[in-house]
Amino acid sequence: MVNQTLDKISKSGGSVLGSSEPSAVDKLETMMALSAMMNSALEKSDVRERAILAASNLVNCEATSLLFVNEETGGLYFDVALGDAGKELKTIQLERGQGIAGWVAEHNKPIIIKDAQQDPRLYKQADEKSGFYTRNMLCVPIRSNTTTLGVLQALNKRNGAFSKEDARLLFALANQIGVVLENLRLYDGLRDTLYSVVGVLVDVIEKHDPYATGHAKRVASYCKSIGKGMGLSKHDMVNLKLAALLHDVGMVGVPDAITHKKARLTEQEHSEVMKHIGYSEEILSNVKHLQAIIPAVRYHHEHWNGTGYFQRAGERIPLFSRIIAVADAFDSMTTERPYDLGKGYDGALKHLEDNAGVLYDPDIVNLFVNSKAPHSAKRHPLLIQRPKV
Ligand SMILES: [Fe+2]
Numbered sequence: 001m002v003n004q005t006l007d008k009i010s011k012s013g014g015s016v017l018g019s020s021e022p023s024a025v026d027k028l029e030t031m032m033a034l035s036a037m038m039n040s041a042l043e044k045s046d047v048r049e050r051a052i053l054a055a056s057n058l059v060n061c062e063a064t065s066l067l068f069v070n071e072e073t074g075g076l077y078f079d080v081a082l083g084d085a086g087k088e089l090k091t092i093q094l095e096r097g098q099g100i101a102g103w104v105a106e107h108n109k110p111i112i113i114k115d116a117q118q119d120p121r122l123y124k125q126a127d128e129k130s131g132f133y134t135r136n137m138l139c140v141p142i143r144s145n146t147t148t149l150g151v152l153q154a155l156n157k158r159n160g161a162f163s164k165e166d167a168r169l170l171f172a173l174a175n176q177i178g179v180v181l182e183n184l185r186l187y188d189g190l191r192d193t194l195y196s197v198v199g200v201l202v203d204v205i206e207k208h209d210p211y212a213t214g215h216a217k218r219v220a221s222y223c224k225s226i227g228k229g230m231g232l233s234k235h236d237m238v239n240l241k242l243a244a245l246l247h248d249v250g251m252v253g254v255p256d257a258i259t260h261k262k263a264r265l266t267e268q269e270h271s272e273v274m275k276h277i278g279y280s281e282e283i284l285s286n287v288k289h290l291q292a293i294i295p296a297v298r299y300h301h302e303h304w305n306g307t308g309y310f311q312r313a314g315e316r317i318p319l320f321s322r323i324i325a326v327a328d329a330f331d332s333m334t335t336e337r338p339y340d341l342g343k344g345y346d347g348a349l350k351h352l353e354d355n356a357g358v359l360y361d362p363d364i365v366n367l368f369v370n371s372k373a374p375h376s377a378k379r380h381p382l383l384i385q386r387p388k389v
Contacts, residue, residue: 021060021159030058048177052080052152055173059138059166061154065089066142066177067101068150076101076151088129099123100139101151108148110140110171112162116155138162140171144182152177191238194289198245208252209259215331220244222327223320225373226364243296243320244327250279274309277301296320300328303359322361326352326368329360349374 022030048066056064065081074096081089097106100121104111116122116134127134138154152174154162202216223244227237251259254276258269265273280297284290299312299321306313317325333348349369356365368374 022057030054048080051173051177055152055170056154058169058173059154059162060158061138061162062156062158063132064152064154066150066152067094067105068142069105069148076105079150088131089126092123092126092129094123099126100137101153104139104141104151104153105148108141108143110138110167112164112167113137113139114161136161138166138170140167140174142174142178142181144178144185149178149181190289194242197287198242201249202245205249205251208256209248209254211259211335212248212251215335216245216248218331219247219324219327222330222368222373223323225371226323226327226368229367229371239293239296240320240323242290243293243300244324246280246284246290246293247297247300247324247328248276248280249283249297250276250281252283253279274301277309293320296324300324304361305358307359317361322364326360326364330368330374345374 052064052066056062063081066079067076068079069075070077070093075098076094078089078092094102096102100111100113100116100119100123102123103121113119113122114136116137122134126132132155135156138157140152141148142150142152152170154166154170157166205216206212206214220241223240224237227240232240251273254273258265258272261269277298277300281294284294284297295318299308299310299317302308302310302312302317302321302325304314304317304322308317330348330352333351334345352360352365352369356362
């Protein structure tokens with residue numbers, strides 16, 4: 001319903017409601033659709049563009065644009081400006097307080113301008129650059145809890161002048177945009193904190209297991225390449241990166257005598273090492289924001305043919321686990337250990353290809369082998385260094 005309403009509006013170029021004033025029901029429907037979309041689509045880069053397009057429908061005007069405050073200068077720049085003039089407008093930077101938008105940002109309140117050309121605050125260069133003639137304007141501030149983030153402006157009401165009702169509607173939308181931007185900022189902050197904590201955890205693992213130096217970061221970089229090749233969403237890419245970095249976090253529970261051993265492991269020691277899967281699960285289950293990656297970590301030692309640790313096969317193995325398995329195997333095979341000089345670059349690729357559809361997901365092997373990732377890995381200096389013990 002939400003997407004249907006917005007699609008209808010955006011595909012029509014913002015004119016689905018026609019040049020006549022939209023009805024109250026139309027306005028309410030558009031407003032609800034916009035709110036739902038903005039609250040649920042934190043990752044979509046076109047959210048703001050679609051919202052602005054729909055906003056021009058809401059107040060029935062010829063053009064709408066969104067300007068943000070430059071935190072360093074206090075000036076404004078165009079984030080979204082639609083139509084033929086949009087490209088030109090995006091090159092314009094307003095100084096602090098400049099133009100009607102600058103006035104709104106400074107005073108933090110909505111304004112209706114009935115005759116823009118007579119208003120000395122109008123930044124006429126914008127019209128000159130874009131070839132757009134501004135007759136009248138409605139400008140509202142976009143605010144977060146503590147500051148003005150930008151300005152939403154509607155230009156040239158199709159029938160007559162902007163009303164107080166238009167101002168209320170646009171202001172409500174601007175408040176919604178403010179909330180979404182604040183959530184995005186919090187989300188980015190949270191993600192940065194999570195990456196820092198994960199970085200510390202990875203350092204702890206690598207201190208504990210000297211042969212693992214750089215392993216998690218290299219596996220994460222190979223996974224990134226595979227994930228990109230598969231066209232994973234931004235959200236999935238974040239989780240894949242976290243899962244790759246933490247896939248062996250449980251190694252901290254394996255005794256030093258085993259992780260530091262300079263000779264090949266016995267069968268008994270190997271089964272001790274495999275307990276790291278359970279330890280990983282235990283550690284991750286204590287972190288609320290890492291719950292989603294637990295299955296990826298739990299099944300990263302599965303084989304495509306079902307002969308792995310939990311004997312899951314094929315697509316019953318979570319996708320991220322299958323990706324990590326390929327990346328993990330390639331890195332292990334191209335890293336020297338005191339008891340094993342590794343297979344080298346060509347040997348590792350051959351092993352992956354020989355075992356595609358046996359140990360590994362054949363599509364993922366195909367994607368990885370034909371990507372740039374293993375080629376850049378060849379030049380990675382860490383790969384030819386014996387880990388320091
Ligand atoms: Fe592992």
